Amino acid sequence: MGFFIGKNKRKNKGWQRTYLREVRRPGARTLSSQLPPCQAFQQPTITKEGQTQKAYSSHVIVSINIPYNYSTKARTISSYTPNAQIHTEDEMVARRYLPPLFSVAPMMEWTDNHYRTLARLISKHAWLYTEMLAAETIVYQKGNLDRFLAYSPEQHPIVLQIGGNNLENLAKATELANAYHYDEINFNCGCPSPKVAGHGCFGVRLMLDPKFVGEAMSVIAANTNVPVSVKCRIGVDDHDSYNELCDFIYKVSSLSPTRHFIIHSRKALLNGISPADNRRIPPLKYEYYYALLRDFPDLKFTINGGINSVVEVNAALREGAHGVMVGRAAYNFPWQTLGHVDTAIYGQPSSGLTRRVILERYQEYGDSVLGRNGNNRPNVREVAKPLLNLFYSEPGNSLWKRKADSAFQHCTTMKSFFEETLVAIPDSVLDSPIEGVPSGREDLFANVQDLLPSPYDVREQEAVYA
Structure with missing residues (x-):
């Protein structure tokens, strides 16, 4: 595990950076003279009985030097400590955030401002992600950033996901996003879309170049004061072994301050199949995710893929997951999914909110943003789009x-839209608070420990310097 703590310029050799590699060793003392003793960090865990507890880990820090170059040499680089790259409990309490046990996946054309506003009205504590924004979009639209980056304060905690393959643009985009006070910056290494991973040469294709991802994460982290994370798949095409x-994971975390990875538990196929097929055809391998928890105890991992209800979320947490990310189920069934997050x-x-109250509040938001971008955009259809699944399976x-x-x-x-349409929904539906817990597979991860691959045998020199 690496953390950047300083720099010095060496003639004709670019930037020489000092990183810290963490090694878990309970009760050990700090060996590095460059930092004070590392304090134990708290990590929420869920027991088999579903009770929340706190686990503590101690670390010993060993320093190693890793030289490399990147293109923004004139920029002042911040220094990092372990706590700077993880949401500490004190920080989350101060901001009234609970840990990211549940998050809504970034989804192109779905998790926009309108959906996130609805999601936050339903759940106070779910962590929300933006759609992926290309770094170039942020850089080249810097005169129109509100259209892409602005959001209401109520959406916290919220994570900005960016994508790209140009270090300079990633640095500039991150710096421009600072003014909007996102709670975390996430780098997309998981999108299999032909536009992204094909012609764009980023997204999941970057998993084939972990050294670049490590450099990109260092550039992103150097230009923000909030934690950074990576979202990726478990593999690409034939590069799919554990x-x-x-x-x-080892190379990225050793070459950058990245401490949090969101793992979509399928590999990606780049042979021209659609993104929808990439969410369906490659098999889920949850055992890879749980093996990462075993082999990288000093990192945080969020599991993603094929988890469709709060019952299954809690099943993953009981098995030891640090956090769970849910995608289309949170969009297609917002009341049945998000409505149970805070309690379950x-x-x-x-x-105790009802859908009538939520829609009254959403109406205020919707009428305030209609036409804001000019040319009648957004229009009523765009603002109302996230609402169309709010009454799924209801009379x-x-x-x-x-x-x-x-x-x-x-x-x-x-206002006129609701007056014309809500007559179709019975008052008993509009005025009922969320009740019960929807069905789901409580045994989704029951046998995962029996399927774990052999422990990872890191080839340290090859992994770090390759």
């Missing part, structure tokens, strides 16, 4: 969607 995944996952009291849902489709043709305010 050891290759571990090589990627975080153990917080129910807000009147089909009629509500038909009325919504008709209303999109002429409604110019959210």
Whole structure:
């Protein structure tokens, strides 16, 4: 595990950076003279009985020097300590955030400002991610950044996901995003879309170049004061062995301050299949994720892929997952999924909110943003899009969607849209708070410990300097 703690310029040799490699050793003393003793950090865990406990780990720090070059030499580089690259408990308490036990995955054209506003109205504690923003978009639209980066303060805790393969643009984009006070910056190494991983040459294709990802994460971290993380798959095409995944994790964490990885538990296929097929055809290998917890005890890992209800989220947490990321289930079934997060996952009291109250608040938001970007954008259809699954499986849902489709043709305010469409939904549905817990597979991870691959045998010199 690496942390950048200083720099010095050496003639004709670029930047010489000193990193720290953490080695778990309970009760050990700090060996490095460059930092004070490393304090134990707290990590929330879920026991088999579902009770929240705190686990403590001690570390010994050993320094190693890793030289490399990057293109923004004129920039002042910040220094990092372990706590600078992880959300500490004190920091989250101060900001009233609970740990990211549950997060909503970044989804292109789905997790926009409108959806995130609805999600936060339903759940106070779920961690939200933006859509992926290309670094070039942020850099070249710096005169119009509010359109891409602005959000309401109520959306905290919120993570900005960026993508790209140009170090200078990644540095500039991160610096420009600082003014918007995101809680974390995430780097996309998992998107298999042909536009991204194909013509764009970033996304999941970057898993084939972990040295570059390490450099990119150092550049991103050097230009922000918030934690950084990587979202990736478990492999790409034929590069899908557990050891290759571990090589990627080891190299990135050794060459950068990255301490948090979100692991989509499928590999990606870059042979032209669609992103939808890439979420369906490659098999899930949850055993890879849980093996990472064993082999990299000083890192944080969030599991993603194929988890579709809070029942399955809690099953993953009981098995030891640090956090769980849910994708399309949180969008397609927002009431049934997000509505249970605060109580079933975080153990917080129910807000008692009904869908009528949520829609009243969403109406205020919607009417305030209509046409804000000019040319009648966003319009009623765009603002109402995240609402279309709010009444999934409820009486009147089909009629509500038909009325919504008709209303999109002429409604110019959210108020008029709701007046025309909500007559399809019975009052008993609109005025009922969230109840019960939806079904899910409690045994989804029951046998995962029996499937774990052999422990990772790191070839340190080869891994760090390759």
